[in-house]
Every structure is written in structure tokens, then in C-alpha cells.
Amino acid sequence: MAKAFRKGPKSTFDKVKEVDPEFVNTVYTLTEEQLKEKIVALTRNEQEMDQAKSGDMDLARIREELKTANETYSGPLKASKLKKKLILEVLGTRGK
Secondary structure (H helix, E strand, C coil): CCCCCCCCCCCCHHHHHCCCCHHHHHHHHHHHHHHHHHHHHHHHHHHHHHHHHHCCHHHHHHHHHHHHHHHHHHHHHHHHHHHHHHHHHHHHHCCC
């Protein structure tokens, strides 16, 4: 059976369905008050996760290590891209 191809970005419904199929089945059955309570609960949960993330010393250490490791590549790549951009600008001024 052939896959169905959709054009354009996925809808919010489709994105949520991928991460929590049960939620998309129940969200439409909730009352307005329940929906508001759900938003408050989700916001609190996000804040707690953000606080935990900012206090995670292992994560901070890994990020710093990644930053240091990326410097080996990011500097030369940036220079190379800038050089190519300059070459294209020079060619553009010459009508090429």
C-alpha cells in the first residue's frame, strides 16, 4: 500500500498526536474550565522542568564541553562560508 503524502507542515493536532495520542483523544471532550486547568498545570510543569534544567550541573558541564568541541569546527566553517560569500560578491560585481 502506498504512503499518503501531505504537503505543507503538520498541524498542531498531528504533532501532539505523535507525542501523546491519548491527549488528542480527550482534549476535545474537556469543558472550558478543564481546558483552563490543563493549561495552568502544563505551565507549572514547564516551569518546574525549566528550573530543574537550569540547576542541572551535569547538563551545564556537557554544554560547555560541547561548546569547546564545536569551536574546532565552527571557526573554520564560518571563515570558509564568509570567504565563499565574498567570492560570490566579487563575481557579482563583475557581472558573472
